[in-house]
Amino acid sequence: MTRGVESLPAPNERRRLREAAHLTPEQVASAVGVTVNTVRSWEAGRTRPRGRMREAYAAFLAGLASPPAGPEPQSEAPSGADAASAEAAVSVPETTGTAEPESTAPPQPEAAAEPEPAAEPAEHPAPAAAAAATPTPTPAPAPAPAPAGATAGFDALYAHAAPALARQTYLLTGRRALALEAVEQAFHRAWNQWPEVATDPDPEGWVRAVAYEYALSPWHRYRHAHRQPDPPPAEPSDRILLDAVLALPAIHRRTVLLYDGVGLDLPDTAAETEATTPATGSRLLHAHADLAERIPELAAVPPQEQSAVLHGLFAALQPAAPLDLRPAAAVRGGSERRIRLWSRATLGLTAVIAAATAYTAVTAPTHYEPPRSPGESVSGVPPLSGPQQLTEQSRQLHDKLRADPAAGPARIAPKVE
Template sequence: MKRSPATPLPAPKERRRLREAASLTQAQLARRLGVRSDTVRAWESGRSTPRGRNRETYAKLLASLERSGAARKGNGEGEDHGMVTTCLEKLADEAGHRAVAPEPVRFTQAPPDDDRSYLTPAQAFDALYAFCAPALVRQTYLLTGRRELARESVERAFQLAWERWPEVARDPEPAGWVRAAAYEWALSPWHRLRPRYRKPEPPPADGSDRALLDALLHLPPPQRRTLLLYDGVGLDLPETAAETEASTPTAARRLLHAREAVATRLPELSDPELLHERLAEVASAERLRAVKPEEVRRGSERRARFWTRSAIAFTIALIGTTALTLFTAPTRYEPPVPPGETVQGVPPRVAPGPLSEEERELRSKLREELLHGPERLAPQAG
């Protein structure tokens, strides 16, 4: 039995252009297709390809968007349409999925259920690490400006992910879970107290890269993170707001302020598309390598064993201290001894002094007297 040929689709960049020309967000297009917004993002970035009914529906919708765009262009309405959108809508309708990493590998549709081979937890973790870690190290470098801290943050985030792998594996977006953990670790204010991070690292060799990184590091951490997620990673505005734990208007204000600050220092980067390209160039210029996934898993397991043994040792010490306290504690109540009180009216005790002449004579007489008393008179018979 021969399969029918797949419905042709435009290139990923053309799919994104058609959606933006129709002033549709990825979420709106996903609702029309009955899929998730991250699925539409993956289709527009080329990370995956729709199949089956989703492919046919997507192709028909793109064809209708192309026809409606051509009609609007012929009527001269294309230029006036974008003037009615608000600031939030403009931000939401900007570039779809733009990653700092190079073009990632493509994932194909899973085989049928009867032929599917399931991955072990270690294999699934290694696949997630291989897909996300290289780009995440470069993103974290833009966030902190420190190479060693970027590698440490990503490694610590994946160690935490391996410790909580059942939770991460069920997450709708495991990459976002790890990215949020890495950003939180990298932006922790306690790193400034560590001796290894007190001295600044050598800046990038290129002058323009050094100027852009310096402009990023002068931004407040919330604005820097929002700018990197939106203009660097390519998240849309609601997703950026959710990952930074802020409302959508707050995320929009942070993004606008960050763009203004960067444009003030570097006027040539006032265009968001150019800023996105420069962020990718600066991140790719540094040779930042992540450790192997096996080392990350072993490190996570060592940390888990260490904390488990520490908890067991603390529990044993607590039990021993409690038992010693119970063994040495008194079994009955003993009232405390009251403090002594001074007795009034008693003459002070005087030590005996030397004897006088009369006392010596009296002592001599007493010693000469019989010690047994007078002689006993015995009766006699007459």
Template structure:
């Protein structure tokens, strides 16, 4: 595998360094591809080392990497130079939009800003790193979740719940390769939970979008199965590639491709003007951007998470104390030896009634005389008085 290449603009860094530079500036593969004038799959191949940049696109890619390695001020002055004309027939990715989610490692740059900052800068505290991730992902993530549920309050609640779980697991999540993707997956799971239908506040539908076209598109999305809807939003709305979409939906790549194909066919059958994937991508972004959806402040999320942790801790302590008290009371009042229970009184049947003594019959008198005659013997010995 070739890791460097030589061109008129100097050698390129290794593939891992190319990816790190892109992630340090929070750029997606689609954004870099649009600047260089190639497809997103080409950028992925260059960053993995499977292909070597060459020609005019390779030179533009080398200039862009040098601009990314320079300070932020140098990047602004060289952005126009790094983007050449798009050659005929070259695939270009859609322009970045406010609903586009960070790439699988772009959010890592917001969390790991201490690593990408100059050595002399002080590292970020956990709260500052969490706030940076929240500010980077939350606004777009709320709009994406709205496409899945069609409910504004549920979208905001799901995103806030996902970030609360992220703050609870922050020591491990801060070292994750893609913290933004982790939060997105949790928010989607919370939003698509079937238990929301039993909540009184979510039993009735919310007012639809004002635009009839947006209303029709949202209605078609909500008629899709949850797995198809999630795949469509991730691929055509967020902009993930097929392997990343399959990984986030916990499906194989062929299964994700099948879901995407069926979802597009269902949308095209109801809305023929959205048969083109590029037009569908544009309309999804417009639908999410028109809604006034805002997430809470990160300080409120962290405070709510910590308050919830305190309540759960107190509840666990109270439950433990109750169990200990009940066990102690049982031990103090329990008997120390076995006592056989007293059987209740029962009536005995079949015993003949006691007869009344009356005069002896002739047979009984003869028997008494016979017994008296047989009992003849010495007189009873009596003690004599002394």
């Protein structure tokens, strides 16, 4: 392993050779056959190439170090810092027992709006003196300038990250509709918080974290639209792979997809899953062991090559139905419509609360009125005293006296009848 690493320049020398040749990390990644994040990790010294990737990368750097025409470039001896950096890269212990990801499938072209200086580590600047002393070879075609404006930046990020993110969320959930919904929800939030996303060092990672969190939410199991399983892939190997991945716990599923599918190194995978590096390595070991029991292609290779095999299997998986994404303009429009809808709903609810409060203030009593006590039956009260009820004879006499004159001698004088 030490002899293989010595055939490569120091990490910052690799970056200096690339910049002297006027090449971007995307062009180097396409030439070697790895992802852009892998090239940046190699140039930063966080990871080291292995196997066929190391041989291809060494040959590519050797071609950059010897230009086809012009005087021989002045070679510089690696400084003490470079030698220490290379020695540290060799002597890093493999605490988790897992190999660094080796991507075999060529990546999709990087978005033009991705901020290149923010993604490069600051501790490995290119030596200005060496760059000035090195003759400039025939420059490669310069990439297209980054589009200006928030709309162009968002569209570039969507075009670059959305297709791969849809496949990743499909592997996480096994459901096409939920995968597309998770990607759209993530880019809705990205457009709503675009100033924060645009200044983030890794905008693709920002969107990916939001999509993963939405896709793995346990509340989806209660939704009627996601209760029925999707049809399995047409290829038997794809069905075996998807069933094996879905059988893993959610956190192991996410860790394996980030490490083996996306190509992040172990510290970056631990940071995105909010776990320690030893815990992430342990999750990878258990996940690889579980997948090897279910996937014949994975059980037939040694453990140090399982990451490369899984990367190829993830890239070759074809869902039963194509993952058709909406255009970026439709996603932006949907996000803006949702914001307007929520704003109107908030204003309407506020108006209803204000009207109810005003009506209560107007109709509420201004003083205290004690409630009336209910009637109760009282025992022990004596009966009502007074004249007795008239008999029939007494009533006739009473009526006769009322019919007679009220006064005068005729009242008392007898009548001859």
